[in-house]
Amino acid sequence: MTTAATTRSATVLDINGKRLSPVAIRRGMVVNMAAGALGQSWFALALGMPLIMFMERVGAAGVVIGLMAMVQSLAMVMQIPSALVAERVASRKKFWFWVLIPHRLLWFAPVFLALHFGRDPRVGWFLLAVVTISSMLASAGTASWYSWMMDLIPERVRGRFWSIRQSVVMLANLLSMVIAGWLLDAEWGGKDSSETMVGFALVYLLAATFGCADILLHTTVPEPQRRRVNLTGKVLASLREPFRNRDFLWVTLAFGMWNFSLGFARFGEVYLKRECGAKYSDLSALFISTALGCVVASYVWSRIMDRIGNRTACMLMFVVAPVFALAWWLAPAGDVALAFLPGQPVVPKIIVVLFAGNFFAAAFYSCTGLVQITLCSATTTPENRTLAMALHWTVVGLMGALGPVLGGVVMDLWEQTDFGLLLPFGLPFSYQHVLVLLHMLICWLIALPLLRKVQKGHGELPVSTFMGNPLRVMGVIQNIMLFSGAVSAKERARAVTQAGTLRLSYAVDDLREKLDDPSMLVRQNAVAALGRIGTDAAVQVLLDKLADPDSDLAPAIARALRSSRQPGVVDALLAKMKVGDQETIREIALTLGCLGDRRAADALLETLRSSDNPQLLSSSGEALASLDEETAVFEILARMRSSGNPVLRRSLAVAAGDLLGGRGRFYALLVQEEKEPSGSAFAECLSDLRSFLKKAGTDAAARRRCAECLEQFEDAYANGELRQAGEMLISGGILLASLHLGLTAVTDRDVLLDMLICRDSHLGVGVWLCNMLVIDGGALDVVYILLVLHFFRQWCLRRQGLLRGG
Template sequence: MNNNNLDTAETIDIDNFDALPHPQPGTIGEREAARGLRQSIVASTVAMFFIAVTTGIPYAMLFDRLQASGKMQGVAAMMTHLSLISMLVGAIFIDRIGKRRIFWRITTSIHRALWFIPAALVIIMRPGPATASIIIAITGISLLIGNMGTAAWQSWMADLIPEDIRGTFWSRRQMWIMITLLLSTWLAGWMLDFFDAGNPQASMFGFALVLALAAISGCADVAIHWTVPEPPAESTASTVPLTERLLQPLRQPGFGRLALAMGFWMLSCNVVGPFGNLYMKRVIQVSYSELSIVQIAATLSNIIGGFTVGYIIDRVGAKAVASVMTLICPLFGIGWFLITDTPVSFTIPLFGATIVTKQAIVIVSITNFICSALYSTVVLCHLTLVAGLAPKKGRTIAMAVQWTIMGAIAAIGSILGGFIMDACGDGFNIMLRGNTRLNFIHISCILHLCFAWFVALPLFRSVKIDRESISMRRALSILLPTNPLRLASGVYHGRIITRPGSAEKRLRAVKAVGYSGTEFAVKDLRTKLTDPSLDVREAAVAALGQIASNEAIDSILDILKNPDSDIIVQALRAAHNALTERPESRSIISLLQTETATDWRPVIATAVVPLLNHHNLEAIREAARLLRHTPHPAALAALTNLLHSTHTNTIALAAAASLGYQNDVTAVYEIIPRMRTATSSADEKVFAVAAANLLGIRDRFYQVLCKEEISHNSALFDMIKDLTVTSQKLDHTRHTQFLGEIGKSLAGIEASYEKHNLKQCASATLRITRLFAQHRYKLNENMELFEFLRQLEHFDPRLAAGAWFIAIINGTFKRTDTPPAMRPVRSLTEVQLAVFILYSWADSLRR
């Protein structure tokens, strides 16, 4: 190709192919090729709604609405990557038949039309994990078929695009699809919000509509592509991919991939970085002094960041931090879309000086002050990684090779950015905020994001190191807190923990780290579990409980495995707090299940159950409280034995409360006798709530007690009202005798309860129990009570346990030497519990 052709390629305009002197691709004319390329760009932008929905937030939110587990959602995400193996199959098949356009039409049409099925399923089927599983299977098949056609489309476009404008075409296409992708993402989110799709009580119509429109968008792409011409295909032999050829000279795969990752990161930065000041100067027409303010802000950011970045890298890991920064930093490019040349003025406090500048200077300075330290963090991560990956022998040459590769790739960014700036000229007739034209800097920002996210980030994540850092998902949860001030506080005080100082200063720092929830400080807190100061040790274990990460709970469990530890009680409390006070998405349970695939119940039960025999009564009580969070056979047996044998009231209360969460109704037979022999009303209510959690809806009886404290008879009246309605719904044949007896007994309970006639209330609840059992299980209401309970146990153990309690308070087991646990009803709480048992049982039948 001569120099004239090269010059033409640099100034080419994709929108005007007719006058181009580029080579003719195959037997297709230049005009037809130009029309096909414009048509392909239009088709791709139309498909962006499909891409935004099927690969973005709406797809993830659909599984959240369908109550899919973390593992299920992980499988859904995995399918996107796993399906790429079908590209090889497609490529082999296409190489044989040579009909790329037809093959792409068929596979892509099937791939996108399959999305009509999930749109229908979310309406037809009940929301739940089963529906999510079916949708994952369907989308997995869709992706497998679609990626078979991807190979055909890439080969087709590669032959259609003239070689001398290929880079220009792809960059222009990328610009438009990114713009429409952003708009599509917003539109899909708006539609879901309009139909309140995130509300579990709302209809699934919003998701169905978005999925259907996405399928239409995807099929429309195929329709628009229908007449795009196809050059004749040539069958070629299998060759080694270009990336593999580039990596072959390198002995260390991780070392080579790090060079590529950093090279493409620098390329993406160079597309924007060198040209930002030019844009500010040429378009916004700022002064050099104003530009210096921007540079000062960036410098200050790097200085301040230098105090904290090293600590974060050491604790989180260089690979994970680099991946997160590669993901986050390009987002700050949105600031370029917000700037205008509007004048602004503000007064500096204390000095009283008024500064007049332009809005663009303020926004870019603030953006640089925030993000410059983040950008420099990637460089520091690279230096950390390369030091560990470079071979010791021949390290100088190895480092030179890496920087050569990085420099060669990064240079492309500057060339590309300059070409974009020249090609855009005065900008496009697309107006942004403040009547600012769409210009080269905005396109460069989009390219920066594309290169960073789709090239550099995957390469960073693929770097293999000897000591793997935490996953990117975990790093995001650590480095992206809801409160940035807490993160800053955690970093500051985490550094103090590692430095020499007084016990009082270290104590304050440890407490501050726990309050901030700084997960990457767990390593430092762990070392303070052996601090000479008892206050520091206790604060450290409490902080681990507040952080509640996987590493934190491992540290707490290590303490629990040592019964002679002097902070065993504090460790038990810390574990209890971690399981109750932290958000579920960051709780110990969630982390152990999703990150380590460990069943947390036997892990905690194994460590805590032996402590129920500890010599310290406070440790026994805290261990019993902690087992509330571990429904497990070992915990159930140990808690039951403890409740049966202990003579310490506080321990009995803790054991009973935890048994209420063990999901085994047999524990009621241990809890009820304790409740009936309680020496205070407060203790009686604790046991009653524990029993109610096993006999009815969990935590609902606690609400009943709270309501009764405010207004006597209010909660009981509501339960009786619901029982009346439920009994009518249960009796579909409207047996007058059944309804009449139920209604009479319920009315008797309400009247007797108001008069504090507890015996009448107990008698009425037993009568209702027999009526329900007769109606549901055909048990004769005149059957001898012991036989009645025995047969009811066979049909319904939960109701049988409740009926046993109701029979006790009715005086069924009363004798001359009756023990206190078997005496007739003696408190309002017992009546409330009896009615609650009937209410919960009837409600479960109705549901």
């Protein structure tokens, strides 16, 4: 595609064919949020707690209250014809306006009903008619609004937009509940709030005003040109098409059962008002708690839903959310004074319990709405998405419509009986507890198994990740939020490090992207994190980056692979070793030593022979020692003797000591001797030599001479006379070996050494060391003497079979 074509494809045009600038789009999104806040205020005041309390005040039966909820669900069937019409009209915004404005104007009717009829049971039926007509009109406008918004909001910011919008509208919900509770509990004209309907009239006057303002404000949001949709096929075929995708079917049925079970929860306010004596302000407080939970949850879940997978997020909601309904069973009876509030109001204890429980419950229940839209979109095609969404909501609405009706029947039947049962904390067992139990069982036994049938998405986390250690779960959530919200190098580096510390295998794809981060700190932390995770996928990411000639992470990758045993790691490291710089080769050499694969021995020996870099010599020597490459000891000792670098000499001496007498023993001797010269470690070495001497051979005179050499060696070493100490150690060691092999009669030293080597090949290394001491006696390093002492000690221990060294 050409550049011009790309530009045209990315340009958003309004309904008149004019270009919509990014500024205009952002302004439209902001207006949408503001209008949404007004719309949520209408919803909270018109259809929230005030509606149920209105019905309770006028004495409506439970069946009527159930029908009120049922018609709202049944009205969703209007989405199907409206979706077909919305795709054919010239302007979706105008269609939506003329459908929605009558829907909101209808809510001035409850103002008249409250003031004219008062507490008349017939008001319940009149209000049911208002709700029915209003719900049908509202559902008729849903499809066109959804299509309009999806074309306006850029795809790259949709998740963030919807999460911010939800926070804004829930804050409006919170404020509306405060206003509703105050208006309904206030005294009007000197009358108690329970004796007048003025409070309800004012609430619905505000609701209708806010609702109409929402529609009018929405008209200023720009309308983009619609995406062309092929609707030439038959309607029935179009309706059947979404269900060909089994995932769409399972999602629809799962949410249908979820909404069906939620219908049982619509009678909690009635129970609290009639059975527990709750005030309207108490009920408003519960809605406020719910709104606060939604605000917090929208911030958290919007950041982690995409990361953990929408199916996993939804299953988690279905598992955890119903647990909070147990608050109805565990709440205590009686009242409590809230001493921390002005006036110390007295409220039922169950209100306090539910206030806390609703906050956390809302954090999980609110997530299902966001996940529901995403799951449905993911299981449909763009060409048929609007109609498919309308179909989904219709089926869900039809299934959910039965819940409130059955709940109302249970409520009416229960009020005609008296079982006289009490819950563990004193509350009487009532219809609300039965409905809560039914909700939990339907969610866990029907809705959850249906949702599990949906195919697992790529990179989706298993639900078990969030069902284990709570501290680990919190760490996982915190890390996901850090990944999604980090805007500084420090924050991103911290998120990357935490992913490695927690070994979060799901973060491999995120860490892959961080390998190209502008910050070197982030890149190196990402490499270390992948190494700690250590899965096949994580190692493969590191190997791919190791093969990248433009990457500057080869040394860090080599370090990260030191505990990896996956096939191909050694081959990749050896290949990089041929073309890497000195730092890379050094780190690869150490890693090859850690991995213990003897295929690396030749490459390491070549580095040891050819390099003059002290760091490369040190690392390759250490790696060869880790591989137990005994033939390398002569190369190591040669480089050790030729080096004037005392640090390198000690490093090579440690490698040689590992090859001569066991891993780590000479290092322990060297470290302890540096801390305490001629100390316990040195004394233990001499003790082992003397112990071996007591049983070596039968020549008493040779044994005495050997003992004298060891004593003179000890004195000279303690006095810092290294040349003399070296000579005595050589003499004593050779005598000790000749005693053991029965060669004390040989007086020519050169002949004796040849015979010792022939009898015991391992002594060849000792002879080499002795020659080094003789040659370099004038500028002798203490490490030479300790190395020879270590060698003879380990040789003696091997002969005795003790092997008890450091």
